[in-house]
Amino acid sequence: MKPEELFGVNAGKVWNVLNKSNEPISITKIMKLGNLKKDDTLGGLGWLGREGKIEIIKKDKDLLFKLV
Numbered sequence: 001m002k003p004e005e006l007f008g009v010n011a012g013k014v015w016n017v018l019n020k021s022n023e024p025i026s027i028t029k030i031m032k033l034g035n036l037k038k039d040d041t042l043g044g045l046g047w048l049g050r051e052g053k054i055e056i057i058k059k060d061k062d063l064l065f066k067l068v
Contacts, residue, residue, distance in 0.1 A: 002062050007047045008047065010044035011043075011044040013036060015035045015044075016030075017034040018048075018054065018066060023066070024065060025065060026062055026063070027041055027045070030045075030065065045065060054067060055068045057068070
């Protein structure tokens with residue numbers, strides 16, 4: 001599998017998790033709900049971030065993510 005295919009698939013999984021959430025959620029929760037490894041989650045978030053499809057919210061020491 002080409003890297004762009006792998007990242008694209010993971011971005012789709014992360015997008016689905018974020019789309020079902022009514023509030024911003026953490027990387028850990030995205031991993032759990034999407035049944036994803038940390039590297040796959042981060043790659044998917046990076047892809048979505050590059051496309052301008054997510055918002056990053058800093059809350060205390062945590063980063064939370066939601067779709068824009």
